[in-house]
Amino acid sequence: MNFEKMTIVETLQGLKAGTFTSVDVVKGLLAVMEASQATIHAYVTIDAEGALKQAAECDRMRAEGVDLPLLGVPIAIKDNMNVIGQPCTASSRILEGYKAPYDATVIAKLRAAGAIFLGRTNMDEFALGSTTQTSGFGPTENPVARGCIPGGSSGGSAAAVGGDLAICALGSDTGGSIRQPASHCGLVGVKPTYGRVSRYGVVACASSLDQVGPMTKTVEDAALLLNVISGVDPMDATCLDVPVPDYTQAWAKADVEKPLAGMTIGLPVEYYGEGIDPEVRALVEDAKQRAVALGATLKEVSLPHSDYGIPTYYICMTAEISANLARFDSVRYGMRVQCDDVIEQYKRTRAEGFGAEVKRRVLLGTFVLSSGYYDAYYNRAQKVRTLIRQDLEAAFKECDCLLSAVTPEPAWPLGVYQNDPIRNYLSDVLTVAANLSGCSAIAIPAGKTKEGKPVGVQLIGPNFGEMTLFKVAKALEIAR
Numbered sequence: 001m002n003f004e005k006m007t008i009v010e011t012l013q014g015l016k017a018g019t020f021t022s023v024d025v026v027k028g029l030l031a032v033m034e035a036s037q038a039t040i041h042a043y044v045t046i047d048a049e050g051a052l053k054q055a056a057e058c059d060r061m062r063a064e065g066v067d068l069p070l071l072g073v074p075i076a077i078k079d080n081m082n083v084i085g086q087p088c089t090a091s092s093r094i095l096e097g098y099k100a101p102y103d104a105t106v107i108a109k110l111r112a113a114g115a116i117f118l119g120r121t122n123m124d125e126f127a128l129g130s131t132t133q134t135s136g137f138g139p140t141e142n143p144v145a146r147g148c149i150p151g152g153s154s155g156g157s158a159a160a161v162g163g164d165l166a167i168c169a170l171g172s173d174t175g176g177s178i179r180q181p182a183s184h185c186g187l188v189g190v191k192p193t194y195g196r197v198s199r200y201g202v203v204a205c206a207s208s209l210d211q212v213g214p215m216t217k218t219v220e221d222a223a224l225l226l227n228v229i230s231g232v233d234p235m236d237a238t239c240l241d242v243p244v245p246d247y248t249q250a251w252a253k254a255d256v257e258k259p260l261a262g263m264t265i266g267l268p269v270e271y272y273g274e275g276i277d278p279e280v281r282a283l284v285e286d287a288k289q290r291a292v293a294l295g296a297t298l299k300e301v302s303l304p305h306s307d308y309g310i311p312t313y314y315i316c317m318t319a320e321i322s323a324n325l326a327r328f329d330s331v332r333y334g335m336r337v338q339c340d341d342v343i344e345q346y347k348r349t350r351a352e353g354f355g356a357e358v359k360r361r362v363l364l365g366t367f368v369l370s371s372g373y374y375d376a377y378y379n380r381a382q383k384v385r386t387l388i389r390q391d392l393e394a395a396f397k398e399c400d401c402l403l404s405a406v407t408p409e410p411a412w413p414l415g416v417y418q419n420d421p422i423r424n425y426l427s428d429v430l431t432v433a434a435n436l437s438g439c440s441a442i443a444i445p446a447g448k449t450k451e452g453k454p455v456g457v458q459l460i461g462p463n464f465g466e467m468t469l470f471k472v473a474k475a476l477e478i479a480r
């Protein structure tokens with residue numbers, strides 16, 4: 001049996017029916033995972049022993065009549081979330097050898113729901129990038145569009161699920177890092193509302209932008225995972241006490257013929273301008289037509305400050321990453337270049353442990369926060385961030401959610417643009433607004449280009465608008 005091709009729903013069905021055991025599923029997965037490491041390289045570490053042990057325990061529990069939402073379902077975890085006892089490096093050499101001393105809240109929640117932790121997926125170093133090429137442990141290849149980037153920074157998670165090397169995965173999204181790789185690998189990826197999911201135990205990238213979310217093969221699987229990982233957490237003061245609905249109910253009451261009747265979907269004119277690849281444009285157009293056939297009304301809206309999205313994001317995010325990475329000082333975590341002089345030790349450890357992109361962002365971040373430039377850059381960016389949020393709030397007065405491409409172009413070949421940071425940064429143009437404003441967003445597959453590269457479509461919703469997004473996403477998925 002090809003266990004690796006299964007969804008969460010199929011895995012749970014088979015486990016409940018006794019068609020196979022969790023140990024069978026994990027063994028099947030481990031075989032394909034290990035075989036693909038030399039080519040796809042989706043994982044930075046595989047915990048075969050730990051996963052098999054957990055699987056045996058889940059099988060024992062099931063035999064005793066225990067039922068949990070994800071009992072016996074294996075999941076791949078991005079290398080920036082602490083799973084007790086497993087390495088946690090955020091794909092950085094500076095954290096090589098570091099083992100997680102505790103579970104992140106999302107992991108504790110998954111564990112309590114019965115999930116099994118297969119291994120750690122590759123990522124851009126500290127989640128800085130859009131290609132997974134900034135990983136300190138080598139790049140990941142797109143398993144669908146071979147020879148191309150899988151996207152990033154959650155490229156390992158996307159390659160694992162998209163390449164049938166995992167049933168589902170978690171990623172994190174600071175400026176698009178769940179949605180963009182999901183789009184490049186033909187998956188569903190959710191960037192939850194800021195405060196929906198706890199960040200406790202997740203290696204901080206830019207704290208005011210980061211959210212953890214599901215990366216799955218289907219909309220229903222994403223809803224199942226979000227049900228488990230959402231909710232208030234006393235360990236994260238930014239995690240909000242808002243009731244968690246059952247996201248799988250989002251489409252339960254929908255009219256079968258016209259599930260989107262009465263809904264208005266906004267099309268931000270600024271997101272349909274120049275620079276969108278013609279094939280991407282055509283696939284987005286197809287999704288729009290499907291939405292209309294399903295009963296939705298389309299309406300053009302404007303997000304007038306969109307042009308400022310990328311500069312604002314790269315000022316806010318570099319400021320926060322420069323502060324967050326200050327803790328990697330050779331004393332508290334990970335690697336150390338031993339020197340007699342402590343200042344020299346800091347310098348040499350950081351010089352050797354961090355990659356080029358990390359250094360670039362730390363330099364930029366310390367610059368925008370420096371006393372002479374704080375008002376000109378950081379303070380101004382915070383003000384523009386408010387304007388960007390207000391644009392979205394105004395749009396959501398006119399429509400239920402927005403629809404656009406996820407990225408302007410499909411996955412590009414590995415190595416291309418590698419030395420062109422600006423080119424990489426520009427690929428986030430359609431995703432950063434959701435992070436800057438905190439609102440909810442989802443990427444779902446829209447189809448493939450003539451060359452067979454997956455392309456996604458993005459839905460952006462208001463704060464805590466996940467139910468609306470799931471409803472629209474499910475309808476579009478069925479109609480594809």
Ligand code: GLN
Nearest residue numbers: 127129173174175176177
């Ligand atoms: N590509 C964006 C960046 O490089 C997004 C990163 C992310 O979401 N973690 O900052």
